[in-house]
Each structure stands twice: as C-alpha cells, then as structure tokens.
Amino acid sequence: MIDLSATSLLAKLQSGEVSSEEVTAAFLDRINAVESRVGAFLKVNSESAMQAAQAVDKKRRSGAPLGKLAGIPIAVKDILCTEGEATTCGSRMLEHYVPPYNATVVEHLLASDAIVIGRTNMDEFAMGSSTENSAYKPTSNPWDLERIPGGSSGGAAACLAAAMAPLSIGTDTGGSIRQPAALCGVVGLKPTYGRVSRFGLVAFASSLDQVGPMATTVEDTALLLETIAGHDRRDSTSAKIDVPQYTASVNSPLENLTIGVVPSHYQDGLDTEIESAVKEAIRVYESLGARIKEIEMPHAQYGIATYYFIAPFEASGNLARYDGAHYGYRTDQQTMLDELSEEANQTDGAGESPLVRMYRKSRSEGFGSEVQRRVMLGTYALSEGYYDAYYLKALKVRRLIRADYDSAFDQVDCILGPVTASPAFRRGEKTNDPLAMYLEDLYTVNANLAGVAGISLPCGLTSENLPIGLHLQAAPFQEEKLLKVANMYQSATDWHTRRPEIQ
Numbered sequence: 001m002i003d004l005s006a007t008s009l010l011a012k013l014q015s016g017e018v019s020s021e022e023v024t025a026a027f028l029d030r031i032n033a034v035e036s037r038v039g040a041f042l043k044v045n046s047e048s049a050m051q052a053a054q055a056v057d058k059k060r061r062s063g064a065p066l067g068k069l070a071g072i073p074i075a076v077k078d079i080l081c082t083e084g085e086a087t088t089c090g091s092r093m094l095e096h097y098v099p100p101y102n103a104t105v106v107e108h109l110l111a112s113d114a115i116v117i118g119r120t121n122m123d124e125f126a127m128g129s130s131t132e133n134s135a136y137k138p139t140s141n142p143w144d145l146e147r148i149p150g151g152s153s154g155g156a157a158a159c160l161a162a163a164m165a166p167l168s169i170g171t172d173t174g175g176s177i178r179q180p181a182a183l184c185g186v187v188g189l190k191p192t193y194g195r196v197s198r199f200g201l202v203a204f205a206s207s208l209d210q211v212g213p214m215a216t217t218v219e220d221t222a223l224l225l226e227t228i229a230g231h232d233r234r235d236s237t238s239a240k241i242d243v244p245q246y247t248a249s250v251n252s253p254l255e256n257l258t259i260g261v262v263p264s265h266y267q268d269g270l271d272t273e274i275e276s277a278v279k280e281a282i283r284v285y286e287s288l289g290a291r292i293k294e295i296e297m298p299h300a301q302y303g304i305a306t307y308y309f310i311a312p313f314e315a316s317g318n319l320a321r322y323d324g325a326h327y328g329y330r331t332d333q334q335t336m337l338d339e340l341s342e343e344a345n346q347t348d349g350a351g352e353s354p355l356v357r358m359y360r361k362s363r364s365e366g367f368g369s370e371v372q373r374r375v376m377l378g379t380y381a382l383s384e385g386y387y388d389a390y391y392l393k394a395l396k397v398r399r400l401i402r403a404d405y406d407s408a409f410d411q412v413d414c415i416l417g418p419v420t421a422s423p424a425f426r427r428g429e430k431t432n433d434p435l436a437m438y439l440e441d442l443y444t445v446n447a448n449l450a451g452v453a454g455i456s457l458p459c460g461l462t463s464e465n466l467p468i469g470l471h472l473q474a475a476p477f478q479e480e481k482l483l484k485v486a487n488m489y490q491s492a493t494d495w496h497t498r499r500p501e502i503q
C-alpha cells in the first residue's frame, strides 16, 4: 500500500477495497520501521491520525459527502500554523509556540478529510538548502543516509521518498520545494506567488514565500494543488483567480507545445550526469512532438545575488518580532540579572540596559547561526546609506529578471532546465561555506524573484544512484499547463517509480 500514489489509494478507498484506517496504519508502520534512520519528522501524530482515519471511514460508511483527499495521509512542514500543535519552524525560538489557529492550507487539508500524519523537519525558519540548519536534528536522504535531502523542505521530500507518506506540503522561498524534491527523487511544485494562501505560514521573506504540493507523481501533485489553492480574504496577496480542476486536465497532453531551453544553464559547474539527464529529457519531449526553442535569460546570472539581498532584507524585518517579549524563547531572566549586577560591580558604570540585554541574549540563544547571519545581512544592507545601494538596486534587478521571463513566455510555453547543479552532497560538506550552500539555489531562485510557477520532477539517477530533477517553469497562474507538460514526460518515462532501498 505504501508504494501506491494518493490517486490510486483514493480509488481503493472509494471502492471499499481498503479503509483509511488500514492505509494510515500502513504508513505509520513504515514510519516505525525507517524514521529512526531518515529523521524526516519532528512529530508523528500516531494516535490522532488513527482517530481521524476511523472518523473518515465512519463518515464514508454513513454516505455523507467526503472531501477530495478523504482518508489519505499527508505530512505538513513544521512552518504552517496548526491549532493546538507546536509549530516550531525548526527553531528553538518557537520550541513552545502553540498557535491558536490553523493556517488556511491546513484548514483546506482538514476540510478535504486528509489525515495529517505528522510535521516534517526543515531548516530553521526555512533558511537553508540541506535541512542541516534545523535546531532539532538533521534529516537524511533516503537514497544515501550519509547525504542531505536538500532543504529547506527536506523532511517533506524525504518522507515521500521513504514512503512514509504519499503526500506532503512544503514551502518555497528560493527553491525549498523544488531542490529537495530533485535531490530525493520526488515531485514538488512551487505555485505562482498568490496562488496559495500564506495565512498562517510563518513568514521568512514575504514577497517570495509560497506554499506548495509535494508528491510522488504529477497527478498527485495536481490533486494536492487543487485542494490547497485559491483566494483567501485573510491573505491580501492571494489572487482572486479561479482554481482550475487540475486533475481533470493533467492527463491530456498540451498540443503545439513549445519548450524553451536556456544555453547558459549548461555552462561550467553543472554536473555532467545532470546535464545528460536533462538533455535526454529534452529528447523525450521532442519525441512527443514538442518544438524546442533556444531562449536567452540575460539577467538570470544575477538571481543569486539579488535573492540573497532581498530574502535577508525581508527576513530581518519578519524576524524582529521574536524578541523574547512578544513571541518565542526568552533567556533566563535571573541569570541575566545576576550577570548585569556583577558587571555593574566590576565596571561601576552603566552598561547595557536590562531590556537590550534580554533582547540580545534571547535572540542569540534562540536563533541558530544561519538565521543570525541572515538577520545581520538584511539589517546591514537596509541601514542608512546602504538602502539605495542594496535594496533599491536589488529591486531593479528583480524587475529585469521578471522581464526576461515575460519575454520568454511570449515565445514558449515552458522553460526546461536542471533544478540543481549537483546531486545530493554529504552531510557537513558545505556547512562552513555559506556561499557554496547559497549556490544550491542557482536554478531555482529566479522563479521566486519573478513570481512564476515551477515544478521539479525526477528525470534520472546518477552513477551513484542519486536522483536528478528536471525543472519546468511556466508563466504566472499557468499551473494547469505546467502540470500537463510535466505529466507528458512522466507518462513517457518511469523515473518517478524508482524508490530507494533504505540502508
């Protein structure tokens, strides 16, 4: 059962061949068997998931109308507020934060009768590309436990690859859905900015953040997007645009498909096995009748520099609320007061005020080093004298990147390329080199800067048996087209059916 897609499981649930209780128990058994090696979850809802499954089975027997995901287990990234459940964002800062409300996406899942099976591990506040920045534990890549699963939605990708859940929810600010999906051999879609409500999503960089679906097939991705997308009056950035029935069209190929390829994607630094796999995917599309057109994205090369200003700018503002007074972790008051009085005795002068000391210590102890680096970068670059040089300049470049996409989408339906420059790396390999870590997002950040849609799907394995991802991007609100085009590839290949042998 655990190897079936959500769509196949739904058919079995509907025909009465299996119950949600059986399906949920099968995934919980799998979690018991492999989670200690993978570490994808921060919390597993063993009891409440079984209760919810029984309730859905009962509802089904009663003949009451059921939601789109009735009885299907799903894992949720620990950054979406869930009423009554600790929502930590992988940070000590929020270790004891229990939201009094549900994120809109969580509400959609509950209304669809899905079974929330657990909360997945992530880089602290979604800052990272390896899930090594979680304050709680690293997550392993199920294909090679010594390697990282990507990030920041590393737990969300790893739980799918290890068959611990058939569906999961991730978030993507600069690649955090697509990069881990690529490195774990699963499917992940970053919707257009505004497609999915961000209400109840703990903010990292508000002009870039999007919530999105992760699954093992394109069809399941369509199903989950259909469940969570749509306007929400509680998120003023969510778009008032109808949500198409993605599942109704995902199996019909796109006629007269033109695919754009960008020659500069294939320059130095791209792993040769990834290059061959992506070029092979281009040939698959050609054999399906697609026209391939070379396009230029002249400002793509500035994406990383632009992103690593804009994301920290916004993060430094969003994270200011975690000061030990309003929200989150607070340093031990007595120790702090003792320290201050000892210092006052020694220096016999006024030092730091108790309030400033409390802020400083709470933030130094509550945030990990990558989060502190981002806050400092953002605050520095926004400070007087630097604002124009960094912030305004970054916004101008961002506009040029968007213009590149606009002219590309005048000529092609989708842009095809790699998701990552290399396959999953070993744990610890990039920890001391933040720039190398930032380059993980080379191919993904531009979609966020421009607000377009992007999907990663499996397109090969390296000689070391590590997954390779194929990146397709489409114009804003063209998810329907993106899913169709992705599914054309998936229907012609079987990479998405490969599963790792967990050592």
Ligand code: GLN
Pocket (backbone or CB within 6 Å): 126, 127, 128, 129, 151, 152, 171, 172, 173, 174, 175, 176, 177, 204, 311, 441
């Ligand atoms: N890896 C990128 C970063 O660290 C993107 C993270 C994300 O998309 N949340 O900022």
